[in-house]
Amino acid sequence: MSRTCPAVLTIAGSDSGGGAGIQADLHTFAACGVWGASAITALTAQNTLGVLATHTVPAPFVRAQIDAVMQDIHPTVWKTGMLATTDIIETVAHAAAEYAIPHLVLDPVMVATSGDALLEEDAHHALIHRLLPRATVITPNRAEAEALTGLLITSLDEMRAAARILHGIGGAAVILTGGHIEDPEWRGHAVDLFFDGTDMYLLAAERITTTNTHGTGCTFSAALAASLAQGLPLLTAAQHAKTFITHALRAAADYQLGRGHGPAGHFLLAQSAPLDPSLVRVVRLGW
Numbered sequence: 001m002s003r004t005c006p007a008v009l010t011i012a013g014s015d016s017g018g019g020a021g022i023q024a025d026l027h028t029f030a031a032c033g034v035w036g037a038s039a040i041t042a043l044t045a046q047n048t049l050g051v052l053a054t055h056t057v058p059a060p061f062v063r064a065q066i067d068a069v070m071q072d073i074h075p076t077v078w079k080t081g082m083l084a085t086t087d088i089i090e091t092v093a094h095a096a097a098e099y100a101i102p103h104l105v106l107d108p109v110m111v112a113t114s115g116d117a118l119l120e121e122d123a124h125h126a127l128i129h130r131l132l133p134r135a136t137v138i139t140p141n142r143a144e145a146e147a148l149t150g151l152l153i154t155s156l157d158e159m160r161a162a163a164r165i166l167h168g169i170g171g172a173a174v175i176l177t178g179g180h181i182e183d184p185e186w187r188g189h190a191v192d193l194f195f196d197g198t199d200m201y202l203l204a205a206e207r208i209t210t211t212n213t214h215g216t217g218c219t220f221s222a223a224l225a226a227s228l229a230q231g232l233p234l235l236t237a238a239q240h241a242k243t244f245i246t247h248a249l250r251a252a253a254d255y256q257l258g259r260g261h262g263p264a265g266h267f268l269l270a271q272s273a274p275l276d277p278s279l280v281r282v283v284r285l286g287w
């Protein structure tokens, strides 16, 4: 008897260096044991030092890729990364509505670690008003949450305020990732904030000392999408994603790939011990 294979569709940009975007997503899906299909929104000529050039895919061709995957492979979870333009955002929002996709993980990619723009300025409005209302969960980092809310976010309290605003905009759950935030009470930890409109939790794990952080946000949200495709509830999926990225950053801490920010070690995970969920502390907060 044949088994169903959990599958995720990532709709994102290609990183020629392999550390972020579509490539990070597919590495992560494979490491998490789910099938990864892809619809590419843009080609970036990129390495660990930065983005040298971008070539955007026309929106109808993004739609053609989505249709080809959906009419045959039927992934139940979509994950979006670099969407580049308003046209592509609107195309993805339409398609998500037409296919009544059960879970959409929206990683609101705007700017690369290197500082290069990955989303047109005038596309922020479409991201908030067209796609966010279709999402199950949005996974902004500090800079993205600041751009979407207008708040300055330097502490856990400000993360909580931003999560409440973001939830209020589109009704999606929020996981505000705190790789670039150091709350004084949580020194030495990388802390993410989870808010689904009912419960607020903090997810904390050791902060790994490494410059190999390229694609960290993509990897976290891809692991989240993979866990949803495997049927885990959202908070459990978030815990798994946090465990996965902590292991992947640990695995990457002592190797060198490129001269800039090297990638997380998705592939090294397969060579080491199984994931240890006790690495992540989950603390319930009032809101």
Ligand SMILES: Nc1ncnc2c1ncn2[C@@H]1O[C@H](COP(=O)(O)OP(=O)(O)OP(=O)(O)O)[C@@H](O)[C@H]1O
Residues within 6 Å of the ligand: 112, 113, 140, 141, 142, 177, 178, 179, 180, 190, 191, 192, 205, 206, 207, 208, 209, 210, 213, 214, 215, 216, 217, 218, 220, 242, 245, 246, 249
């Ligand atoms: N140095 C670190 N040690 C441990 N975990 C980290 C570290 N940096 C980031 N993380 C974790 O990685 C995930 C993504 O975090 P982050 O907020 O850095 O996303 P991002 O800014 O989109 O990533 P990127 O650096 O790729 O742009 C979160 O779970 C965060 O807590």
Ligand SMILES: Cc1ncc(COP(=O)(O)O)c(N)n1
Residues within 6 Å of the ligand: 012, 013, 014, 015, 020, 021, 022, 044, 046, 081, 082, 109, 111, 112, 113, 114, 118, 213, 214, 215, 216, 217, 218
């Ligand atoms: C195609 C693509 N998608 C996403 C990112 C963000 O990743 P990071 O913030 O680590 O640069 C990127 N650099 N390139």
